[in-house]
Amino acid sequence: SVAGAASSGTSPSTSATILGPMPFASSVVVLLVVSGVWLIMTDPWLGLFAFLVFPLMLATNILYQRKVDYHYQVAQDELGALSEAAHESFDGVLVVKAFGAEERETERLAVISRRLRKARTNAISLRSTFESVIDAAPSLVNLAIIGFGAVRVRDGAMTVGELSAFVFLFTLVSLPLRIVSFLFSELPHAASGWARVQQVLNEPLQTPPRAAIxxxxxxxxxxxxxxxxxxxxxxxxxxxxxxxxxxxxxxxxxxxxxxxxxxxxxxxxxxxxxxxxxxxxxxxxxxxxxxxxxxxxxxxxxxxxxxxxxxxxxxxxxxxxxxxxxxxxxxxxxxxxxxxxxxxxxxxxxxxxxxxxxxxxxxxxxxxxxxxxxxxxxxxxxxxxxxxxxxxxxxxxxxxxxxxxxxxxxxxxxxxxxxxxxxxxxxxxxxxxxxxxxxxxxxxxxxxxxxxxxxx
Known part of the structure; x- marks a missing residue:
């Protein structure tokens, strides 16, 4: 509660930010568990086939993180280099003008900008590919379920109504799966920023020189x-x-x-x-x-x-x-x-x-x-x-x-x-x-x- 957050020294806004997504997250977990049990009980073989999407997503995410982590880290480093170079250029504008080095200074910034653009383009391209695969995976599995289910209906292993319910329920499950996949796609970017923040926070504190006077x-x-x-x-x-x-x-x-x-x-x-x-x-x-x-x-x-x-x-x-x-x-x-x-x-x-x-x-x-x-x-x-x-x-x-x-x-x-x-x-x-x-x-x-x- 807000009162509890206040009494514990935590601001209400921080508590709301942390606890706000909890109802949705818990409902997603319940939906996945109940749906998974129902799909398996309806038709074990078709249920197992439907849940092939999970290892597919996991494998794709692992591959994606390995590839994109590097590019996001490079992009963060290049952004820092560009910010530092721009700050130096503004501070040293009189020196640059006095020595007629405007073109060389512009080219120096352009080189760093091109490196930053390349790193970000590579990261965004990989992210777009990942999101396309994640978006396509449930639909492809759904099509496969319909095809495989049609064979099961023909063989009398399940009814058309059960197949329709199966497809509908899997479609409902696909939405939270896509949301989870989106969170996966944000992890490398967040991890890169977190690493830079931790680098600063982990620097050992030095005693101010004035303290020794x-x-x-x-x-x-x-x-x-x-x-x-x-x-x-x-x-x-x-x-x-x-x-x-x-x-x-x-x-x-x-x-x-x-x-x-x-x-x-x-x-x-x-x-x-x-x-x-x-x-x-x-x-x-x-x-x-x-x-x-x-x-x-x-x-x-x-x-x-x-x-x-x-x-x-x-x-x-x-x-x-x-x-x-x-x-x-x-x-x-x-x-x-x-x-x-x-x-x-x-x-x-x-x-x-x-x-x-x-x-x-x-x-x-x-x-x-x-x-x-x-x-x-x-x-x-x-x-x-x-x-x-x-x-x-x-x-x-x-x-x-x-x-x-x-x-x-x-x-x-x-x-x-x-x-x-x-x-x-x-x-x-x-x-x-x-x-x-x-x-x-x-x-x-x-x-x-x-x-x-x-x-x-």
Whole structure:
């Protein structure tokens, strides 16, 4: 009953879905049993002949499942490949256009589509053949019964009335047999989908990396002999020991591939530590990526993500991120809808809005993964100065590559090959560390080259 389903924690709709077919199924079973007994009692030989349809259906179904299972599995795999390829094409549309690869990308999708069409065509063809055989089998057996029964009537083994009743009853039995056969035809498709669902459900659950982070009552960030890896056999970070006091601004500097982004992801709880201890002085951590993601929603939603945040807090966040000026210049309100991924804004504007979002939601630890790369040096310096003015309210770790920006930090962490090679102020490292001095010189050289190209 519905009340019983509710009391057992099962929804009424689920109970109805499961129990609804039961009366029909039970009536089919009763019909088959009673009809079978009556057919055998009327004429044993003719009854046995009539029930030849059952092994015929069973053999056909076994053959069908063996053949069609493979094609349905291939079709499911190709559908997944097509969905993934289409998603990649939409996400990488700018790359495709920039390299003039529209035709090659279209052909790549067409090849996958053709494979999907072939697999589905093969599966549907087999299914059509199976259904035709199942539909024809009872009719063919019925014709054979009439022919064989006519011989029995001629020999006086049964009457015309008994033969007519026999044929009529077998016709009634044929309907549920066809329904059962239809269910058989759906089994391979359902089994293929079930296998894919089980593949996901059987994946072992992993403990979220954030669960291993321990609260700290002293420093904002404490890392003790930490190692981390994206691939188990290749450590991206090793022997990382770092302490960051509250309210400090720390610049993380290093060559490409030195582990700067991985370090931020480790602190944010996106990458699990293989060994060592990670301690944080807050749970309110804001990670701002270099590629700022904006929703196709209002400016207010992109800053608050739907949280109940006051107008004063939003204005303060925009001011600190140096975004209040361009928002006012755009002449839009906070309720103005942005385009998909903020397409109507420049890269620097998107980065500042992403930073303002992290500030608006009350982040006490800011992790900036080259977040200011699209800003001009003066705007970047203004943003970092604003962050430093917050005092102990906000602690900032920023991946930086501009010497002028690095010099504004309270401390610099210099990374080489996944380890912290040196730490100190910018001036201290320039004087004491040759590798750091060489890297800063390269940064300066790149900046001057960029300025020269801009003048020309």
């Amino acid at each position: 321990v609260p700290s009552r002293e420093a904002m960030v404490e890392l003790r002999d930490v190692a981390a890896a994206h691939v188990a056999t290749n450590l991206a970070l090793q022997n990382i020991t770092l302490t960051v006091a509250r309210g400090r601004t720390v610049a993380i500097v290093g060559a490409t591939g030195s582990g700067k982004t991985t370090l931020l992801h480790l602190i944010a709880g996106l990458v699990a530590a293989q060994s060592g201890t990670v301690r944080l002085g807050t749970s309110r951590v804001g990670l701002v990526f270099q590629e700022a993601f904006l929703f196709a929603e209002s400016l207010r939603y992109n800053l608050t993500l739907g949280a109940d945040i006051s107008q004063a807090a939003i204005d303060r966040a925009l001011r600190i991120a140096a975004a209040d000026g361009f928002v006012a210049d755009l002449g839009v309100s906070l309720d103005t809808e942005l385009g998909e991924r903020g397409v109507s804004l420049s890269g620097g504007q998107r980065q500042r809005l992403a930073l303002a979002r992290a500030l608006a939601v009350g982040s006490e630890l800011l992790l900036l993964d080259d977040t200011t790369s699209a800003l001009d040096p003066s705007t970047e310096a203004a943003v970092l100065t604003n962050l430093r003015s917050l005092g102990d309210d906000v602690t900032t770790l920023v991946v930086a590559s501009r010497p002028s920006t690095i010099a504004l930090a309270d401390e610099v962490v210099f990374m080489v090959d996944g380890t912290i090679a040196a730490a100190g102020t910018h001036d201290e490292l320039v004087r004491a560390n040759d590798a750091y001095r060489t890297l800063i010189s390269a940064f300066e050289h790149d900046r001057h080259d960029g300025e020269d190209r801009g003048h020309h």
